[in-house]
Amino acid sequence: xxxxxxxxxxxxxxxxxxxxxxxxxxxxxxxxxxxxxxxxxxxxxxxxxxxxxxxxxxxxxxxxxxxxxxxxxxxxxxxxxxxxxxxxxxxxxxxxxxxxxxxxxxxxxxxxxxxxxxxxxxxxxxxxxxxxxxxxxxxxxxxxxxxxxxxxxxxxxxxxxxxxxxxxxxxxxxxxxxxxxxxxxxxxxxxxxxxxxxxxxxxxxxxxxxxxxxxxxxxxxxxxxxxx
Numbered sequence: 001x002x003x004x005x006x007x008x009x010x011x012x013x014x015x016x017x018x019x020x021x022x023x024x025x026x027x028x029x030x031x032x033x034x035x036x037x038x039x040x041x042x043x044x045x046x047x048x049x050x051x052x053x054x055x056x057x058x059x060x061x062x063x064x065x066x067x068x069x070x071x072x073x074x075x076x077x078x079x080x081x082x083x084x085x086x087x088x089x090x091x092x093x094x095x096x097x098x099x100x101x102x103x104x105x106x107x108x109x110x111x112x113x114x115x116x117x118x119x120x121x122x123x124x125x126x127x128x129x130x131x132x133x134x135x136x137x138x139x140x141x142x143x144x145x146x147x148x149x150x151x152x153x154x155x156x157x158x159x160x161x162x163x164x165x166x167x168x169x170x171x172x173x174x175x176x177x178x179x180x181x182x183x184x185x186x187x188x189x190x191x192x193x194x195x196x197x198x199x200x201x202x203x204x205x206x207x208x209x210x211x212x213x214x215x216x217x218x219x220x221x222x223x224x225x226x227x228x
Contacts, residue, residue, distance in 0.1 A: 003105070004061045005039050007032055007048040007071070008096055010110035011056075011078055012087040017111075017138055022201040024136040028109050029075060030205050031134060035107065036068045049099070050074060051092040052081055058099060089114040093121040100129065108194075109134040111141075112185060123192040131194045135185075138201045142178050195219075 009032070015024040036046050040063050047061035048071050056078060059071055089110055096106065106129045108122070125131055189196050197212045199205065 004045045004047065004100075004102055005035070006061065006096065006100055006104050006106045007035075007046070008092050008106060008108045008110075009048060009050050009075060010087065010089060010092060010108075010114075011050060011052040011075070011080075012113075013081050014087065014111055014113045015136055016080060017141070024111055024138060024199075024201060025080075027136055027199045027201060027205065029072070031109065031199060031209075032075060033068075033072055034205065034209065036071055040064060040068055046071065047100075048074075049092060049095055050078055051089075051095075052078060053087070055091060055095045058095070061104075087114045089118040090121050093118060093125055097121060097125055097128070103129055105130045105132070107132050107134050109136065111136040119188045119192065122188070122194065126192045126194050131192070133189055133194050133196045135196055135198050137198055142182075 009028060011025070011028070015028060017024055032048075039046055043063060045061040045063045046067060048057075048059040049055060050057040050059075057074055059074060087110075089108075089112065092110075093108070100106070106125065108125075108131060110133075112133075112135060122131070122133075195212075195216060197208065199208055
């Protein structure tokens with residue numbers, strides 16, 4: 001019997017950040033293309049919810065090559081926003097809670113630069129479905145090089161601010177904020193019982209997916225052994 005898989009896709013402005021050659025959005029599109037083709041080959045139905053400042057589109061679950069093409073076409077043709085209200089992943093998750101009735105595997109794809117309050121609905125979603133968080137990342141979001149005065153743009157709001165990256169105290173504060181955010185995300189995913197696939201703009205997509213699948217298989221084997 002076919003199973004349903006749903007992609008919850010955060011296409012807010014911050015996913016248009018990345019290296020010269022690869023944006024986080026590119027990783028999102030490539031991931032969806034890879035998984036959608038693999039899943040439909042085995043008869044699984046796939047659907048999606050597209051979010052860009054608000055829920056823009058819901059694609060009901062279906063199978064087949066045309067479904068894959070429709071999903072990718074809708075993702076790639078969704079207009080990119082130069083700025084938007086601050087991302088609320090909660091809205092995306094809550095929409096899924098309301099609309100996905102049949103137990104499914106859900107891929108929540110986001111960089112998780114979001115307004116607070118998404119942890120509770122994620123926990124609720126994880127109790128109803130099998131949820132995998134696919135976290136889009138770029139190394140430059142974690143490290144601030146010492147390159148003097150630069151203009152930093154808020155990808156969500158479009159606002160700009162001048163910062164002195166030569167200031168050691170500023171870099172230390174930046175590092176502290178990054179560490180705190182990493183700890184908060186790790187805690188949230190762990191409490192919700194959600195596995196996390198990290199997709200970096202500087203890492204091979206297929207390799208990341210294969211390593212993640214191997215780790216999940218290993219963890220499931222350990223859980224089964226403990227339960228015996």
